[in-house]
Amino acid sequence: MDILGIFGLLLVTAIVVAFLFSSAEKARELKLVREGAIPAYTGYNEDEIRTLKADGYKTIAIKRIRLGYEEPKRCGLRKAMEVYDVL
Incomplete structure (x- = not known):
């Protein structure tokens, strides 16, 4: 794999991790609001x-x-x- 392919894979992985973290944070906040916490x-x-x-x-x-x-x-x-x- 060339350097650009590795960099692209790393970039896509970082974007996916950021999206998953953001989604988990939103879900956690909504859960706490629903529970009344x-x-x-x-x-x-x-x-x-x-x-x-x-x-x-x-x-x-x-x-x-x-x-x-x-x-x-x-x-x-x-x-x-x-x-x-x-x-």
């Missing part, structure tokens, strides 16, 4: 994010910060991590 997303709410942080749901809290912190658009991951650390 966490509230459904209704917009940026600092109290809700503090509760998620205290309960140990870091990835869900950061995702919700990214969705609602800068309203007309998504904020970047670095900015969301900074906001998460401040809260």
